[in-house]
Amino acid sequence: MKYVVFSLSISCIPFALTGRIRDRSTFRGFLALCGLMVLLVPVAIAQEPEPSSGDAAAIRPEYPDFSWQRIPLYMHIRKAKTFTNREIAFLAKFPLITFEKANGHQDHGSVEAGTLAAAKAVKKLNPNAKILYYRNVIVHYGDYKVDKQLEEIPGALLRDEQGKTNLVRNRSAAYDLSNPTLRKWWIDSCKVVTADASIDGLFIDGNIKALEPGYLRRQIGAEKKDQTIDGYHLLMNQTREAIGPNKLMIGNILRARFDDGGLEYLDYFDGSYLEGFFHNVGGVSYPQYVAKGIDTMQRAARQGKIIAFTTGFNAPKNTSDLGIDESHGSIESDAAAREALVYPLAIFLICAEEHSYFRVHEGYSANGNDRWMRWLPEYDRPLGPPVGPATKEGYRYSRKFQHAAVQLDIEKRTASIQWIRENRE
Structure with a gap:
């Protein structure tokens, strides 16, 4: 004889489903709390087999190739x-690639077609490369084939008191994510492209814009x-269900501005x-903010999450709304880049x-010059696995790898990497 549990607090479930419970771990805790008030009804039911560990592993997406032999890189x-x-051959060197918005639309008629063309070309040279299709969850960028359908959805875009929709940087529209028809359109557009075998x-x-309480609030x-x-x-829940468990979902989500650095939202990804x-941001000092970012990245990486750490060679002052967007500066010479x-x-x-990957760059566009293809000598140096985790003393960090010793001081904003030659006796 088995027991089926019927919650007496059924009315609490719609409240939870609205998303007022704002992260998945809290959501699960909320359901457990509702389950305290239950009615146990004895019924005869078939015993469900317990899922095996092999079944669980089978539904995880296949992660990108990874090696400690050299610095693991992201594009x-x-x-x-x-x-x-030549550019495709260069791209095929990377284990993890994101083709950004506006990709290929001028030659292929849409971002979707341009992304698929680039992905298929890379896969011809490197079938193991993992390729991600870009979608912004709140900012409407044009040149997508599905934009025609968006025009037919009433209330798809957010408006201010004057009815204006160009709310992002005073030039781009923003999606009204409270609109279920809009959400379905967004999910369907992702589902179609990710169904292609060339997209992983x-x-x-x-x-960050979607979750930051102050963004567009005024x-x-x-x-x-x-x-x-x-x-x-x-x-986020509906997207994961729609694209299936075998496709990767990588989010731009970890940021020290959040209470727990974004880890509170990482279960989606x-x-x-x-x-x-x-x-x-938020009145926190530079070393405090960066130290929190380091701690957040370490914790996420140790959970087995994919990390794609990107930054500019040099960063001009961030003047974006609430300090959310990243700005980039150009760097002309290879010597200065190194x-x-x-x-x-x-x-x-x-x-x-x-499964942590690194990218330093001048921006995301390949339209202006070929400096995005800059390959520095450090990328070819032997690295080897870490000897252990990093140590921390105040704002100073150190860590050893088989072929490198790293020293970092985020208060002084200085660092050194000593590359250790192999003993060839």
Whole structure:
């Protein structure tokens, strides 16, 4: 004889499903609390077999290739036209690639078609490369084929009191995530592209804007902002269900500005891209903010999450709304690039675990020049696995690898990487 548990607090479930419970771990705790009031009814039911560990492993997406032999690298790029053969050959060197918004639309008619063309070209040279399709969860960027359907959805975009929709940087529209029809349109657009064998998953951007309580609150009002946050949580759960368990979901989600660094939202994703790492906000000092970011990245990496740490060679002052977006500066010479590489690379190496990847860059566009293809000598140096985790004393960190010793001082903003030659006796 088995027992079926019927909750007497059924009315609590719709409240939970609205997304007012705003992270998955809290949501599970809420359901457990509701389950305290139960009615046990004895019924005869068939015994369900327990899932085996093999079944659990089978539903996890296949992670990108990873090796400690060299610095593990990530690529994040867009080009309005078709990538050249030389560029495709360069891209095929990376185990994890995101093709950004506006990719390939000028030659292929849409971002979807341009992304698929680039992905298929890379896969021809490197079938093991994991390729992510970019979608922003709140900012509406154009040139997608599905934009025509968006025009037919009433109330798809957020509006201010004057009815204006160009609320993001005064030039781009923002999705009203509280609109279920809008959410379905967004999910369906992702599902179609990720169904292609050349696409291994989604890169979901705009999470910080969606979750930051102050972002667009003045323009749309507190009530609508809260509704869009609720809609965001529904959207993430629905997206995972729609694309299936075998596709990756990587979010731009870890950021020291959150109470728990974004770890409170990481259950939605297989990993996180990191940017804006050095732009302290909320009155927190630079070393405090970066130390929290390091701790957050370390904890996520040790959980087995994919980490895609990106930063500019040098970062101009962040002037974006609420300090959310990252700005980039150009760096002309390879010598200057090598010098600027040391500090962000040291931070990455202090945090890296298996399936952590690094990218330093001048921006995401391949339209202007070929400096995005810059390959520095450090990328070919033997690294080897870490001897152990990093040690920390105040704001100073150190860590050893088989072929490198890393020193980092985030208060002084200095770092050194001593590359250890192999003993060839």
